[in-house]
Amino acid sequence: MxxxxxxxxxxxxxxxxxxxxxxxxxxxxxxxxxxxxxxxxxxxxxxxxxxxxxxxxxxxxxxxxxxxxxxTLTANLRPPLTGTLRGDLDDLVPDVARALSGQRRRVLQRCLDEVGDAPAITERFRRDHVDRCTAVLEDAFHRAAGRGELVAATTPARATEVLMGSLLLRALTVGDDAVRGDALDGVVDHVVALVSTSAPGARS
The missing domain is CATH 1.10.10.60 (Homeodomain-like)
Known part of the structure; x- marks a missing residue:
């Protein structure tokens, strides 16, 4: 057989x-x-x-x-662990900016216009991808707070909102040049000046 x-x-x-x-x-x-x-x-x-x-x-x-x-358009962030807030942001923010530039920004604008028409897709994308990206940034601010780098007037969540809000607004209203090179460095400078105890005049 x-x-x-x-x-x-x-x-x-x-x-x-x-x-x-x-x-x-x-x-x-x-x-x-x-x-x-x-x-x-x-x-x-x-x-x-x-x-x-x-x-x-x-x-x-x-x-x-x-x-x-x-x-595929989101920033695939990894915690850099440089030991300083500025170092972490210098590593993370360029990847976030690239996710808000070019075709990625155009798709984002189209999808933002349709948030109300596609709530299920919007929720899945926010939960699975946007929230993960935001969490890596917020963790950088949490580490900074643990080192005593954040002013008492802010929290890691609020600092993350300031950073993400600044990047998103500039990308959507001005365009790619607003989140590149010196302009991008200026955003990071501004956020660090607002939230860091090392900034001149900061209140711990």
């Missing part, structure tokens, strides 16, 4: 390991052009040059694909 195979070959086409690299940029381009309301998985598949069934095999719903596409 011949042996019975212990495993059976998988049916259908094997999953393409490179599909993310093609589909996610295409999904970002689709979001930049049409926003969440006009987003189409069929159109994304056409942009990426892949079979729509392959897209659905990887992302069960268009909401899943939108959230993953938006995630």
């Amino acid at each position: 011949s042996e019975v195979p212990t495993t059976r070959p998988a049916r259908g086409r094997p999953r393409d390991p490179g599909i993310d690299a093609r589909v996610l940029p295409a999904a970002v381009a689709e979001l930049a052009e049409k926003g969440v309301s006009g987003f189409s998985t069929r159109a994304v598949a056409a942009r990426a040059g892949v079979d729509r069934r392959g897209v659905h095999a990887r992302w069960a719903t268009s909401e899943d694909l939108v959230v993953d596409a938006l995630a």
Whole structure:
């Protein structure tokens, strides 16, 4: 009697390991052009040059694909642990600024316009990605507070809001140049001057 195979070959086409690299940029381009309301998985598949069934095999719903596409635009921050507030911010803030520049900023503007129309996607993206980015920044301010670097009039949460609010407002109202080079250094200078005990005139 011949042996019975212990495993059976998988049916259908094997999953393409490179599909993310093609589909996610295409999904970002689709979001930049049409926003969440006009987003189409069929159109994304056409942009990426892949079979729509392959897209659905990887992302069960268009909401899943939108959230993953938006995630590629976020700042993937890691705690730098330089030992000073200024050192930590110098490491972290450029990555945040890049996430607010160019195509990323245009997609962000489109999605902000549609917050009320796509609350489920907005909530998932905020929880899974924006909150994580904000948490890394807030941790830098927590470490600064532990070293006695923050003035008594602020908290790590408020300091994070000041920094993120400044970057976001400048990026959305002025554009990329407002979060690059000397302009970006100026934002960090301003925030450190507001919250740090080492700033002239600071009250501990």
